[in-house]
Amino acid sequence: MHISEGVLSAPVLVTGAALAAAGISIGLKKMGYEKIPQVAVLSSAFFVASLIHVPIGPSSVHLVLNGINGLLLGWLCFPSILVALALQAILFQFGGITVLGINTVNMALPGVICYYLFSKLVNRDGGLLSLVAAFACGFLSVCFSGILVAISLVFTEQSFMSVAKLIILAHLPVMIIEGIITLFCVAFLKRVKPEVLGGIYGKGA
Numbered sequence: 001m002h003i004s005e006g007v008l009s010a011p012v013l014v015t016g017a018a019l020a021a022a023g024i025s026i027g028l029k030k031m032g033y034e035k036i037p038q039v040a041v042l043s044s045a046f047f048v049a050s051l052i053h054v055p056i057g058p059s060s061v062h063l064v065l066n067g068i069n070g071l072l073l074g075w076l077c078f079p080s081i082l083v084a085l086a087l088q089a090i091l092f093q094f095g096g097i098t099v100l101g102i103n104t105v106n107m108a109l110p111g112v113i114c115y116y117l118f119s120k121l122v123n124r125d126g127g128l129l130s131l132v133a134a135f136a137c138g139f140l141s142v143c144f145s146g147i148l149v150a151i152s153l154v155f156t157e158q159s160f161m162s163v164a165k166l167i168i169l170a171h172l173p174v175m176i177i178e179g180i181i182t183l184f185c186v187a188f189l190k191r192v193k194p195e196v197l198g199g200i201y202g203k204g205a
Contacts, residue, residue, distance in 0.1 A: 002050070002088070002103055003149060005096030009156040016102025016152070023078035023108060031076050038196075039080045042069050046107075047084040051092070063174065067141035067182045070111020071119060071134075072196065077111040078104065102152055110144030122186055123197055130190070131183050138182025139175045146171045 008016075031039065042065075049063040069077040082104045088094040095103050114137045121133035150164030189196050 002085075002095035003099050003106070003152060005098050007156065008099060008102060008152060012152055012156050013098060013102060016099070016105050018101075019109070020078070020082065020101035020104040023075065023105065023112070024082055027073075027075040027078040027080075030074070031079065035073075035076060039073060039076050042073060042077070043080040043084045045069075046081055047087060050084070050088070051094075063181075064107060064142050064145060064178060065181070066107045066111040066145060067114055067138035067178055068185050070108070070113075070115045070141060071122060071137055071182070071186075073111075074115045074119075075112055077115075078108045081108040081111070106145050106148040106152065109148065110141040113144060114141045131187060134186035135179040135183040137179075139179035141182075142171055142175045142178045143168075146175075 046065050046069060049065045051062075066077065066081065069080060073080055082100070085095055085100055085103050085107075086097075089096050089100060117140070118133040118137040122130050122137065124130050146168040149167055153160035153164045153167075186197065
């Protein structure tokens, strides 16, 4: 879902940069030393997952993993995703520096939203409801990101409307895949390290 440089208007870029700065500031304030390794691991996972992408107009389709990122980190997913996007822009020219703010918001904000929507449900002892919530977290985080990318393009130029619709439709398979990945990640963590899930509520938010 990287938006390429030279596509968005200045007002959209400035708004994205301001929102990203706010989210990163909140995330850094909540990030204790004990959280740094977890943030680094999830940032690396995001970096690797989104390297394989299929270009679609001014954006692209790829795995995002912002659902599990947001679920485990809360607001800390803003600095986590920022670092990954910055490295991708510098090393591989994916996205770019000028769109770093808006790309960060488009991917990190849905993770934070899904954290607040699903973290309590995921942390419940009940198996089925927890797994359904995990799937919904992965699915909707990508859905929300696609909508934000579409809004970014449409607010830049109305002629991008058809491309914006295509981006959302193209990410439907990714939404399902991300939901399944998040479900399996939650199921695995509940078996081997449940404190990672059980300890996030009220700390990462």
